[in-house]
Amino acid sequence: MLPIGKFTLRHYLYHCSNSKKQPRCAKTCRIPVPDKIFSGMDIKKKIGLRIKELRTEKELTQEGLAWNAEINRTFMNHVENGRKNVSIESLEKIIAGLGTSLKEFFNAIEFSKP
Numbered sequence: 224m225l226p227i228g229k230f231t232l233r234h235y236l237y238h239c240s241n242s243k244k245q246p247r248c249a250k251t252c253r254i255p256v257p258d259k260i261f262s263g264m265d266i267k268k269k270i271g272l273r274i275k276e277l278r279t280e281k282e283l284t285q286e287g288l289a290w291n292a293e294i295n296r297t298f299m300n301h302v303e304n305g306r307k308n309v310s311i312e313s314l315e316k317i318i319a320g321l322g323t324s325l326k327e328f329f330n331a332i333e334f335s336k337p
Contacts (some may be wrong), residue, residue, distance in 0.1 A: 281322065
């Protein structure tokens with residue numbers, strides 16, 4: 224895990240949400256998350272983190288999202304953890320299962336810089 228002060232990226236993903244200006248921990252620490260954390264990640268991890276972020280905002284389990292998206296539960300887990308490449312068709316199903324649009328999905332801090 225990448226350290227953010229005394230916190231880790233896992234802490235950020237569990238507690239934080241993406242705001243339009245600067246993401247901050249929503250529950251306890253209220254620390255800003257630097258953009259450079261996402262700059263070194265590969266695209267599979269960035270997509271997986273964004274899926275997890277939207278899924279937790281909507282209070283869905285991986286199984287629930289897989290059911291909504293009509294994909295395999297274990298495949299959903301692998302995509303979310305950045306272990307599998309995801310096709311455009313599968314990504315469209317996942318985004319539809321999240322009830323969002325492609326524009327909203329990719330309009331996040333993870334995708335703002337190369």
